[in-house]
Amino acid sequence: MRGMRRKNLLTICLLLCAINAHSQNEFASANGDLLAIMEKTQRKEKNIVAKLKAPTVLEVKWSVLEKLLNSNTDTTYIVNFWATWCGPCVKELPCFEELNRNYASQKVRIVLVSMDFVDDMEDRVVPMVERMKLKNTVWLLNEPDANSWIERVDANWSGALPATLIINTKQQKRVFYEKSLDYETLNRKLSYFVDE
Amino acid sequence: MKRYLASIYGTLLLGMVVSLQLPATGFPNQKIDPVQADYKIGDVVADFQLRSVDGRSVSLRDFDNQKGVIVIFTCNHCPFSKAYEDRIGALNGKFAGQGYPVIAINPSDPKSYEDDNFEKLKEHVSAKGHAYPYLVDDSQTVARAFGANRTPQAYVLQNNGGKFTVRYIGTLDDNPQDPGSVRKHYVDDAVSNLLAGRPVTTTTTRAIGCAIKWKDA
Numbered sequence: 001m002r003g004m005r006r007k008n009l010l011t012i013c014l015l016l017c018a019i020n021a022h023s024q025n026e027f028a029s030a031n032g033d034l035l036a037i038m039e040k041t042q043r044k045e046k047n048i049v050a051k052l053k054a055p056t057v058l059e060v061k062w063s064v065l066e067k068l069l070n071s072n073t074d075t076t077y078i079v080n081f082w083a084t085w086c087g088p089c090v091k092e093l094p095c096f097e098e099l100n101r102n103y104a105s106q107k108v109r110i111v112l113v114s115m116d117f118v119d120d121m122e123d124r125v126v127p128m129v130e131r132m133k134l135k136n137t138v139w140l141l142n143e144p145d146a147n148s149w150i151e152r153v154d155a156n157w158s159g160a161l162p163a164t165l166i167i168n169t170k171q172q173k174r175v176f177y178e179k180s181l182d183y184e185t186l187n188r189k190l191s192y193f194v195d196e
Numbered sequence: 197m198k199r200y201l202a203s204i205y206g207t208l209l210l211g212m213v214v215s216l217q218l219p220a221t222g223f224p225n226q227k228i229d230p231v232q233a234d235y236k237i238g239d240v241v242a243d244f245q246l247r248s249v250d251g252r253s254v255s256l257r258d259f260d261n262q263k264g265v266i267v268i269f270t271c272n273h274c275p276f277s278k279a280y281e282d283r284i285g286a287l288n289g290k291f292a293g294q295g296y297p298v299i300a301i302n303p304s305d306p307k308s309y310e311d312d313n314f315e316k317l318k319e320h321v322s323a324k325g326h327a328y329p330y331l332v333d334d335s336q337t338v339a340r341a342f343g344a345n346r347t348p349q350a351y352v353l354q355n356n357g358g359k360f361t362v363r364y365i366g367t368l369d370d371n372p373q374d375p376g377s378v379r380k381h382y383v384d385d386a387v388s389n390l391l392a393g394r395p396v397t398t399t400t401t402r403a404i405g406c407a408i409k410w411k412d413a
Contacts, residue, residue, distance in 0.1 A: 145370040146404040160407040
């Protein structure tokens, strides 16, 4: 009888221990879940922030570019048409970055308009913009029917790249280049727009 | 204008090859002067002869028994050419049997683009199995004669008793990026109209693609 009681006690003891261990595990796992949830929430917030942040390259339609070309402000816009597959275009991109730095205090805005295919946005355009650390605004013009808008950028443009338009609608000044440019040429030309 | 340009050309080369330049003026459509020719709608195209990627010699004359041809300057390195490759094949598939086969011409300088060297083209064509001739214009003479400036760039030529007349110049259609979203099938429309005995409605568009990089440029 005594032995029996001792055995029961032992069983109870073991049971308690087991329950205790189990509840500890339960607590640990609940704690883990909480952390996971917190992390998940944090990740979500991060994603929202990332989404709120301007994308590296903005996909635009012609109407957006048209608005810029017809904006009645005293800002001088430099619109450079380029593509990742166009060697001479990529080569001159640093010139526009240098202009951006040197004209930061002036009313000059540079927009690099990529003519890449929309399908190449994630695989080619964004990686190149990031690799080259471009600070200028980069758009990808999603208007495949180039015949419908090329003439409206400049009547003499054949559509060849690179091409650059310098425009100030308020001053009614514009100059268009269908060729590669260097920093000196751009700088000299730009001085006619901003030094008045 | 053409003769005027030819005379300038001659003047520039004065004392070098004047005698070689002169005969071209006598038969403006028989001999191609790379500087003066630049075909417009209604012009008759001079014969040309080029080597095809599969080793044959192909000339425009070979197509005398056809109603016309669709000449397309294209290449292998340019993303627009790549995007249009299947559509070029489809045009040939649709129209070759109706008397308007495709002749593709590659005017790229292989020194500028490795993808356009002869071996690469051969590999590509044998992999893709083109049903139309793919000609190599590595001297760029034919592209200059046509006044082509892009790849791809199409010329629809109508054959009138051995005289190939330019009826359409420009882009193949209005959407290089998505064949499913094309609304204006310029080349298809031009050829369909010609086959139906109607005039071509849109005769010229800008060719959208990669600029042909000239050897001496």
